[in-house]
Amino acid sequence: MEALNINLLHPQQRVGENMSRWQQAGGGTALRIATKDTAALVPTIKDADLRGLGGSGFPVWRKWEAVAKEAANPDKYLVCNGNEDEPGTFKDRLLLEETPHQIIEGALLAALACGINRIVFYINPDLTRSLAALKGALAQWQDGELLQLASNALGKPVKMELVPGSTHYIGGEETAAMEWIEGRLSAEGKFPFPRGKPPYPAQCGIYGCPTLINNIETLAHVPAIVRNGAEWFRDLGIGQGAGTKLYSLSGDVLHPGVYELPMGTTLRDLIYVHGGGLLSGKPLKAVFTGGPSNTLLTPDDLDVNMDFESLRERGGSLGTGAMIVVSEGTGMVKRVAEYARFFAHSSCGQCPPCKTGTATISRLLDRIDTGRGTAADLATLETLCRMLPGSGRCHLVNGVVHLLDSSFQHFRHEYQQALK
Template sequence: MEILNTNLLHPRQRVGEHMQRWQEAGGGEALRIAVRNPASVLASIKDADLRGLGGSGFPVWRKWEAVANETADPDKYLVCNGNEDEPGTFKDRLLLEETPHQIIEGALLAALACGISRIVFYINPDLTRSLAALKAALAQWQDGELLKLASDALGKTIRMELVPGSSHYIGGEETAAMEWIEGRLSGGEKFPFPRGKPPYPAQCGIYGCPTLINNIETLAHIPAIVRNGADWFRKQGIGRGAGTKLYSLSGDVLHPGVYELPMGTTLRDLIFVHGGGLLSGKPLKAVFTGGPSNTLLTPDDLDVNLDFESLRERGGSLGTGAMIVVSDGTGMVKRVAEYARFFAHSSCGQCPSCKTGTATISRLLDRIDTGRGTTADLATLETLCRMLPGSGRCHLVNGVVHLLDSSFLHFRHEYQQALK
């Protein structure tokens, strides 16, 4: 796995490395700065223009401010969301394995900024190395000086807990995560059904308390911003991008892996400079951006900047930063059918439109891919793309539609060829 080191993965750690080594390399400095003026942390995050890196790209400071302004409840919660499970996305597991102390420090900085006393690390249970590294790191923080400093600055004891997730893809959705965590904290277990919104987690989250939910990569950026300043962070990016981004590069490339690069790096540089180009020197056909639940990019998009605004202008999304590269010669109908099958299997079944819609899409795509499809099947898929968006409690069904719509836009001729 290739890693380009800038600031997220520095200082690097290995599983079981002692906290002292991390501190000697500068770890904990941001927390010592923040305890003197906790309110300054939120201001720094706002000035830095840090976005949510779990897929939404939502400005982090807005979530933080909403939770910070809630004062009625005695407890507030922070959920550190590490339920990474989408095909092609493997950045958070690397952070958890390599630098768990940095993530813990980022979580404590968020807690200080928002008045949070309960921190829950919610991790995909299949990431066994990540769980082991984080568990060992948390044990080193308990009863330590830095945790006491943070608790004293907050004025109440900060409790940190590790909760393995449910092994369900849908469990990464923020309200589904809260549902699962509530069951585990009370000694039971609930299926991670997404909840309707509003109310939003900032107002009514875990046990009805204000709850902040941030992705692991998002939290990993916080210490560097507090330590070096918002201007420093913004200058790390290219164009309209701020900071750095972990791009998960996979598929038909010579050097797949995780690359930490300036936010706004072009697709061309990611694939051909850092990824070494395509296997066997084949031409590029397409790229699934942000995992398969987003839109496709084509060779015409090679010079697009991989940041939230630039991709949004092209009708796409950066998502998690996963880039699944497809070379010429790969059938797109088959690939789309495979991903649609994954999402149909992952639907929790709570919303009829999602349960039946994703299953129908998957079934029709399989028919077309195997030469049994009809023009009526293709027409039905197009109708579902118009009907289904926004019909579920979460965004799973929207992701399937984005994938399908984008494949129609760029590769409709392959669907028509499959029908023949």
């Protein structure tokens, strides 16, 4: 238990909008350190092995380096992605509510590292309390000493803006986010359609400017790394993992909630030590990881370390760190059908395979779930699982397929039982 909430969610950090209390707890020191030597930032982050915690697990330094290399055209943008909308993920909203200054400092550090002068906080408007907290916090930074310090170190003024998102799930995809933000900044009003890649945002993002997009949790880690050093951060992790991770635990557990634990904590520790075990003492059936766009874990995976590498080795994925626990007695077909419905509804519709593919999957699953499905329907689903991956501009369609495929792997018998 001693490893719980040691960094991001440390009680000293959870001061909400109160800037002076945050500064008393050491807030702002990282920024002062960094302004003295901005070139050291990227190597430090590389050393710390900080990953993209919005789901990709992509090394942060590589994105940073790419943006840092580009010339400003005339600006460079940073998008702090807080469009959290995945079922089962509720970590960014907590960070925004309780530690907004930490996030702002992290964003400024990223800006210093990459030479960015425009920072956009892109927040899901349904998270009204997060939005209010960040708004209140940002107001205290404007014209403040710390922001001036950053602007001086950068050589031009840093502008920070708050842009509420579109309420669309797809708006969390990085190119879709840029599309929406462009629309909002120019008041044109665009739908957040994902763009094709390449060019990657690092070369050509918002208004064609080099753009860095990082998740809120990722950025929140940066100040502590700068303050305490890369080695300190790496040592927080267990096994192959570095640092800490916010796990959103939900479903049939006694104590659902957000737990900051060392990266690489086992599923068993999360569920049985921190989560208090399963409700009514039922056996564990499965865990939907990283939000449902990823794979399923089963009781066999209880002792796997939950970091990006270890899960990838098992054919799984950590994703956003959401763990939706499902106990014995839950119908998997119904659950998967519900998620498929979510994705079918969330598809933006610009890529035909995704638009029709997700809708077909959802329809077939509903049919099987309500006892009207046939063996042919099941076969169609399996064919779709092979056909669809990679057929869309973004990863949405892959997400459904991963989940479906994974449920076939572990719970095929339930699908067969439900057939007519």
